[in-house]
Amino acid sequence: MEFENKKDGNTAGHRKDVSGTEPGTTGQPHKRRVRYKGTHPRNFKEKYKELQPEKYADTIAKVVQKGSTPAGMHISICVNEILDFLQIQPGQKGLDATLGYGGHTQAMLKCLKGEGHIHALDIDPIESVKTKARLEQAGFGEEILTIHHMNFADIDQVAEEDGPFDFVLADLGVSSMQIDNPERGFSYKTEGPLDLRLNPEKGESAAKRLREIDQEELQGMLIENSDEPYAEEIAKAVMTTLKRGGKIETTQDLRRIIEETLSFLPEREFKESAKKSCQRTFQALRIDVNSEFEVLYQFLEKLPDVLAPGGRVAILTFHSGEDRLVKRSFKELKRAGIYSDAATDVIRPSAEECRLNPRARSTKMRWAVRSE
Ligand SMILES: C[S@@+](CC[C@H](N)C(=O)[O-])C[C@H]1O[C@@H](n2cnc3c(N)ncnc32)[C@H](O)[C@@H]1O
Numbered sequence: 225m226e227f228e229n230k231k232d233g234n235t236a237g238h239r240k241d242v243s244g245t246e247p248g249t250t251g252q253p254h255k256r257r258v259r260y261k262g263t264h265p266r267n268f269k270e271k272y273k274e275l276q277p278e279k280y281a282d283t284i285a286k287v288v289q290k291g292s293t294p295a296g297m298h299i300s301i302c303v304n305e306i307l308d309f310l311q312i313q314p315g316q317k318g319l320d321a322t323l324g325y326g327g328h329t330q331a332m333l334k335c336l337k338g339e340g341h342i343h344a345l346d347i348d349p350i351e352s353v354k355t356k357a358r359l360e361q362a363g364f365g366e367e368i369l370t371i372h373h374m375n376f377a378d379i380d381q382v383a384e385e386d387g388p389f390d391f392v393l394a395d396l397g398v399s400s401m402q403i404d405n406p407e408r409g410f411s412y413k414t415e416g417p418l419d420l421r422l423n424p425e426k427g428e429s430a431a432k433r434l435r436e437i438d439q440e441e442l443q444g445m446l447i448e449n450s451d452e453p454y455a456e457e458i459a460k461a462v463m464t465t466l467k468r469g470g471k472i473e474t475t476q477d478l479r480r481i482i483e484e485t486l487s488f489l490p491e492r493e494f495k496e497s498a499k500k501s502c503q504r505t506f507q508a509l510r511i512d513v514n515s516e517f518e519v520l521y522q523f524l525e526k527l528p529d530v531l532a533p534g535g536r537v538a539i540l541t542f543h544s545g546e547d548r549l550v551k552r553s554f555k556e557l558k559r560a561g562i563y564s565d566a567a568t569d570v571i572r573p574s575a576e577e578c579r580l581n582p583r584a585r586s587t588k589m590r591w592a593v594r595s596e
Pocket residue numbers: 298299300301321322323324325326327328329345346347348351374375376377395396397398399400422519
């Protein structure tokens with residue numbers, strides 16, 4: 225399936241513009257652009273410099289040097305380790321299963337030196353339109369890069385069109401642009417709709433999921449997807465709230481319930497434990513609404529058939545559930561002789577990379593080589 229070329233990133237019909245009015249509505253009073261107030265913009269929409277990295281390179285460099293990710297940008301992780309392993313040569317054909325901001329795609333495209341082709345996939349219709357435009361601007365048009373709006377569970381379809389691939393990369397999970405945009409509902413830190421879908425045009429939001437499942441299922445989800453130690457207490461509190469007619473529609477509705485549930489903890493433990501339980505609960509819901517384990521499983525199953533003999537694959541994971549699936553698949557397929565070699569240990573980003581990009585801290589990289 226080819227990427228649908230939409231005019232801007234605001235593809236969901238119901239989304240509103242910055243001023244809160246429907247786009248294109250006439251007769252609205254003119255609103256001035258929201259500007260930084262002082263040197264520390266307080267919210268996402270005020271970070272207009274960070275949201276235009278091409279235009280404000282100095283601001284971006286300062287934010288990165290301080291160990292933060294500029295809003296509207298994603299810092300690619302383990303780029304050197306990935307390139308060292310993939311050994312990309314001009315003329316090769318590759319696949320980036322998770323385009324995101326396009327940082328890894330661009331680094332791999334550079335290795336092709338104008339010869340060969342990369343197919344890149346993403347299910348996010350909002351960010352991938354922007355990335356496509358950005359990469360075109362950087363000189364990587366359709367002659368060398370094809371972007372597909374597609375789930376990586378369907379990699380066999382791209383391979384049928386133009387495979388097999390000499391190299392494949394998957395950098396799992398969410399991008400910083402997705403996490404940092406409050407409208408997407410990925411972060412417990414900012415107010416926003418409790419959505420958490422990578423593709424908001426499909427499936428059900430996390431708020432809707434919570435209304436549909438029962439306490440037992442929610443408890444199981446919290447344990448299975450993120451090893452939440454207070455799964456029982458949180459599941460009970462969520463279901464009691466909903467049964468009493470309370471609403472859990474926003475990120476802060478859910479955060480408040482988690483914090484109230486953990487209020488029995490001693491004061492010195494409360495802050496850190498509540499933060500971690502919020503992170504784990506949001507992660508568990510995200511994995512659920514995006515069927516992340518199911519699609520990763522399908523991807524891993526199909527992978528050997530899309531790789532050329534001697535083809536190389538690298539996968540970055542961000543939590544133990546993902547890493548377990550990748551580790552097991554590589555190990556079993558190596559034992560079966562389908563992969564000639566596979567990582568026995570994970571590769572981790574350097575301490576310096578983690579200092580500059582704290583979001584890299586949980587990254588594990590695994591790799592495998594398809595038998596000749
Ligand atoms: C960590 S980001 C990738 C960042 C990218 N490597 C870069 O350098 O900018 C993960 C991306 O994968 C996408 N994604 C997650 N699951 C996916 C799936 N099943 N199929 C396709 N894309 C997916 C997300 O929408 C997100 O944009």
